[in-house]
Amino acid sequence: MLAGFTNVTFEFGARAIIRNATWHIQPGERIGLVGYNGTGKSTILKLLVGEYTATGGVVERGKSVSIGYLHQDLLSAEIEKSILEVAMDAFQKARDIQAELHELEKQLETKGDDADLLDRYSHLLHDFEVAGGYEMEHKAEEILHGLGFDTEVFNKPYQQFSGGWRMRVLLAKMILQAPDILLLDEPTNHLDLPSIEWLEKYLIHYEGSVVIVSHDQYFLNRMVTKIVDVYQQELHQYTGNYEYFVNEKALRIELQQKAYENQQDFIRQQERVVERFKAKASKAAMAQSIIKKLDKLDRIENVELERPNIRMNFAVDKQPGKVICTLKNVSKSYGDLSLLKNASAEISRGDKIALIGANGKGKSTLLRIIAGTEGHEGSREWGHNVVESFYAQHQLESLGLDNNLIEEMQTSRAGKTDLEYRTLLGCFLFGGDDVDKRIKVLSGGEKARVALAKTIVSKANFLMLDEPTNHLDMHSVDLLIESLNKYEGSLIIVSHDRHFLSRTANIYWEIVNGEIREFKGTYEEYVRWKEKLNIEEAARLAKEKEEAGKKQKKEETKAAVQAPQPDKPYVNLNMVKTEYQKQQKQFDKIEAEQAKLKADNDSILADLANPAIYSDQAKLKSLEAELKKVQDALDKVNEQYETAFTKLMELEEQLQNA
Structure with missing residues (x-):
């Protein structure tokens, strides 16, 4: 443990x-x-x-x-x-x-x-x-x-x-x-x-x-x-x-509930026996025995699945046209960062779209463009009879911090009475004096519930939801999924919650190279499709790289063949051979000197690695001076080695080309 x-x-x-x-x-x-x-x-x-x-x-x-x-x-x-x-x-x-x-x-x-x-x-x-x-x-x-x-x-x-x-x-x-x-x-x-x-x-x-x-x-x-x-x-x-x-939790509660009910039936049976026979002298002892057994009985507690239930019901007032929103040649940049480039897409009635991908790719920006709260190039056109509602990712952007809950609900302009707003807030677990709280004192989860309540009361037929599950517990997320599946309107969602997306969306949008790439199907099908695309893209890039390499090699070979060959200069072969032999002897001499100096260097370093040497300052200084002398000589010999080796290679090349 x-x-x-x-x-x-x-x-x-x-x-x-x-x-x-x-x-x-x-x-x-x-x-x-x-x-x-x-x-x-x-x-x-x-x-x-x-x-x-x-x-x-x-x-x-x-x-x-x-x-x-x-x-x-x-x-x-x-x-x-x-x-x-x-x-x-x-x-x-x-x-x-x-x-x-x-x-x-x-x-x-x-x-x-x-x-x-x-x-x-x-x-x-x-x-x-x-x-x-x-x-x-x-x-x-x-x-x-x-x-x-x-x-x-x-x-x-x-x-x-x-x-x-x-x-x-x-x-x-x-x-x-x-x-x-x-x-x-x-x-x-x-x-x-x-x-x-x-x-x-x-x-x-x-x-x-x-x-x-x-x-x-x-x-x-x-x-x-x-x-x-x-x-x-x-x-x-x-x-x-x-x-x-x-x-398993549901099964445990069900079994405990059955055990509780069975025990209650047994207790009621025994109590009826006691009630029936306690007045009879011949049965009084038996009745007392039953009472003692009941007193000692390890009682099973009644159990029910206790959980806070938010009651969501996304209502729709008006039926929109076939097309909800059309984007044509939309472009959006922030300085040198280009998020969208001539992107086009269409949202149709009944579409439930998940806008997914890595952070920084422009998901929330695209959602704001669709909502009409973000400037852009190109056109965005609403369809006929569209009533939209936008649930913002950052609650501080959409809620008035100094409003109480009723005042905040009134900003939705749904035309409801305060009593109706109180009833709706009660469905979102705000009861009694909770409605008098200021937005600024609410927790993140409470703010999320207020914003969801505002979204519901609008009776919109097109919802734009930016991270709606943030701050909601899993049971509340499931209730939201259930409500959105019953919702008769259209919606587009930005979320990183795969459980939520996989159960609410039927279309997946991803921004790739500034364009909107669309896939229709389930989340699992989308994942497999994307993996296939990634494999195909990797294979395509590898093939392009291979073909580019072959092309470059072919061009280099062709250029070498077509290049005019210079006339070979006259070479006195005997003189080159004599110089080569002389240079070879010089190189061997330098190589031997280099090997000796390396051995001396290693020997001095080995002596310096001995801790005992540090107790003899005179010996230590002598070794350090000797090491410096050897290393200076070694540096000089290394330079001579490089020069002699280069000269030797040049002479060898002349002999091969002669």
């Missing part, structure tokens, strides 16, 4: 997060920590790392066990280093040794004959190698590349990056530290699909244990082999992925 809980209870004031919970993390486990919003998943991670202290029980952590904890609060840290330096801070020991080496180098510039400094420097070089110092920059660059960073930005300050990119840098650092236990709180929230896929491949082969808090069901299904469910202040453990957990 690396870490875990034994009968742990933790309370915030009068509210219990967990009671008498036992959970042990074993080496090599990949665990998904799940639960509805507000059940305390992040709190449990903080208990594991010691940020919170348990109210009761024991939180266990092995003395030599290292724990890495990645969470959203880290983003606010003030860091002035470059992103490469931040990632390389994972090698703290090697970085400290490197700093000491630099300091020693400065001292050796003025005290080159100090034996203690030289000895310390030699030992530090060994320690630096053992600590991975020579590999740390390469490894940091490799991880940053995998998480979507280009080489050109490695030396840019960390502070210049947005929260999403900062989270990637911190994730890179955490991965490089390679702790025994890796705790990841919503690691995919700020990652695009290519980066999520890279992270999956990395974590599958990670040698330590991994605990993941995530609302990404697709990610959990591929990543974890065990689920710990925070439910009713208890930790329930399931061996399997998320899909197995969902089915």
Whole structure:
């Protein structure tokens, strides 16, 4: 066991997060920590790392066990280093040794004959190698590349990056530290699909244990082999992925419910017997015996699947025409960065489009162009009778921070009464005095629910949804999927949640080389299609490279054949032979001298490697002077060797061409 809980209870004031919970993390486990919003998943991670202290029980952590904890609060840290330096801070020991080496180098510039400094420097070089110092920059660059960073930005300050990119840098650092236990709180929230896929491949082969808090069901299904469910202040453990957990949890609740009902039937039967015979003297003893058995009975608790249910119903008022929106020759650039170039596409009635791809390719920009909130070149035309609603990715862009919930709903201009707005907000779990809260005090998940409520009340027949599942728990995501599948209008979605996309979209758009590439079908079919395209593209590039090489070689051969051949100059063969023999003797002499000097150099270095020599300063200085003399002579002989060798090759070529 690396870490875990034994009968742990933790309370915030009068509210219990967990009671008498036992959970042990074993080496090599990949665990998904799940639960509805507000059940305390992040709190449990903080208990594991010691940020919170348990109210009761024991939180266990092995003395030599290292724990890495990645969470959203880290983003606010003030860091002035470059992103490469931040990632390389994972090698703290090697970085400290490197700093000491630099300091020693400065001292050796003025005290080159100090034996203690030289000895310390030699030992530090060994320690630096053992600590991975020579590999740390390469490894940091490799991880940053995998998480979507280009080489050109490695030396840019960390502070210049947005929260999403900062989270990637911190994730890179955490991965490089390679702790025994890796705790990841919503690691995919700020990652695009290519980066999520890279992270999956990395974590599958990670040698330590991994605990993941995530609302990404697709990610959990591929990543974890065990689920710990925070439910009713208890930790329930399931061996399997998320899909197995969902089915097994429902089965456990069903079995417990049946056991409860059977026990209740038995209790009612026994109570009827007692009621019938307790007044009869001959049966009184039997009745008392039954009563005692019932008192000692281990009662099964009634259980129902408790979960917060958001009631979503996307209504449509008007039926639009056949065409929702047409894009013709749309171009969009930011300075030298070109996102769209003469792109054309059409959205038809009934289309449910997923706009996917890597970050920075222009997905959100294209969505804003369709919504009419982003300037561009080319044309964008609405179809007949289109009523649109735009759910923005960043809630701060679309919500008035000083409005309360009713005031914010009124900005939708749906013409509803305050009572109707209260009823709708109640469907999104805002009851009673919650509607008087200001937007600025709401959590990310609460803001997302308000924005969804505004989208629903609009009765739009065309929805534009930018990351609608961010901050929603998995059950709420499933409810949103169910509602969108019943929705009679058209929609276009930007999302990195593959579970969500695979169950809502029937068309997939990807921006490739500034154009919109379209695929109609399921998500699994899209993935296979894309893999096929990638293979075909790689084969095409390889063939083009091969053909270009053949063409270049052919042209070079043709040019060589067609080039006029110069007349060969007259060569006195006897003179060349004589000079060649003379030069060969000179070269052999230089080569022998070079070998002798190399042997002398190696012998002196061997003497200097003996620690005992440093106690005899006179001998040490003599050896250092002799070493300098030999190395100077060796440098001179090496130059003579190069000159003689070149001359010898020239004479040899003349003999061959004569």
